[in-house]
Amino acid sequence: MTIGIIGSGAMGSGIAQVAAENGCVVYVNDNREEALQTASGRLKALMKKLVAKDKRTQEQADNILENVHYTSKAEDLEHCDLVIEAIVESLEVKKEVFRWLEKIVSEDCILATNTSSLSISAIAAACHKPERVIGIHFFNPAPLMPLVEIIPALQTAAQVIEKSKALIDSWGKVTVIVKILLDL
Ligand SMILES: NC(=O)c1ccc[n+]([C@@H]2O[C@H](COP(=O)([O-])OP(=O)(O)OC[C@H]3O[C@@H](n4cnc5c(N)ncnc54)[C@H](O)[C@@H]3O)[C@@H](O)[C@H]2O)c1
Incomplete structure (x- = not known):
């Protein structure tokens, strides 16, 4: 399974690690090259620490690092089965990114947002295929926090x-699947 992550900050980096630890190929995209470099360096340092503490074997750490690709190129996302957006908490910026994403990914790709407070339905409404948009809300730090909320938009297909679940x-x-009664 190929996963795209938009945003290589606290949440994007953590979600990328979780996906890679579970055998997914991950493309982490950020519009700031320095953010990508920081995230890449942080994952390498973390893996070194986990190996030193016998919490991962060297082989596991190598596999995880090989699975995560840091990229600013949009076309690297084109083969993703799922893209999880974890950028700045702004409805306008997220809508713009989802519109941009839809032009890159395949028709079947699921588009998820990690938003903590914005309307998933409003983000979905900006899309050509709103039924493929969903909230997948990880908590911080994603590799350690077990709970993930699955938050359908009003438009999300069953x-x-x-x-996603x-x-x-x-x-x-x-x-947990969060039921939205009124999504403003
Ligand atoms: N931090 C938390 O505790 C937490 C917990 C749960 C959910 N969230 C949600 O997750 C999302 C990300 O939060 P965070 O704390 O990781 O943010 P962050 O500021 O640590 O990272 C955001 C990253 O997104 C990048 N970015 C911004 N605009 C972009 C664009 N147009 N294209 C590509 N990359 C872009 C930035 O360069 C930055 O690296 C937000 O929606 C936030 O509400 C945060």
Whole structure:
């Protein structure tokens, strides 16, 4: 499975690690080259520490590092099965990024946001295919926090909810589906 992550800050980096630890190939995108370099350096340092503490074997650490690709090139996201956006908490910026993403990824790719407070339905409404948009809300730090909220937009297709839940469950997380009664 190929996962795209937009934003290599606290959340994006942590989610990328979780996905890579579970055998996914991950492309982490950021519009700041220095953020990508920082995230890459941080993951390398963390893996070194975990190996030193016998919490990962050298082989596991090498596999994780090989699985995560840091890129500022949009086209690297084109083969993703799921893209999780974890950028600045701004509805306008997220809408713009989702519109941009839709032009890059395949028709079947699920588009998720890690937003803590914005309307998933409003983000979905900006998209050509709103039924593939969903909230997948990890807590900080993502590698350590077991709970992940699956937050459908009003427009999200049932199959997208099921697929998202099954994938995050397979990463060893505890998922809850959050029912939105009124999404403003
Ligand atoms: N930090 C938390 O405790 C926490 C917990 C749960 C959810 N969230 C949510 O996760 C999201 C990210 O939060 P964070 O704390 O990781 O933020 P952050 O500031 O640490 O990282 C955001 C990253 O996104 C990049 N970015 C900004 N605009 C971009 C764009 N257009 N394209 C590509 N990259 C872009 C920035 O360069 C930065 O590296 C937010 O929506 C936030 O509400 C945060």
